[in-house]
Amino acid sequence: MITSLMTTDPDQSRQDEKLAGSHEPSAPGSNGSRENILLFSGVGLVLLAVAMALSNIFA
16 A cells, blocks of 8 residues: 555556546635635634633633
C-alpha cells in the first residue's frame, strides 16, 4: 500500500481524478443561498456553544 505511494512511476493514470463539482464557482441563484444558510447556521451554532459555556461558568 505505502510502497505504491512512494514509487516514482511516471504513469499518470494512478493520480486521483478531479471530483466533479469541486472548486467550481457557484452560479448566482444555484448554491449561493444554500452556502449562506450553512454559514449562518454554523455561526449560530458557535454562538450557542459560547453562550452555553458562559452560562455554565457564571451559574
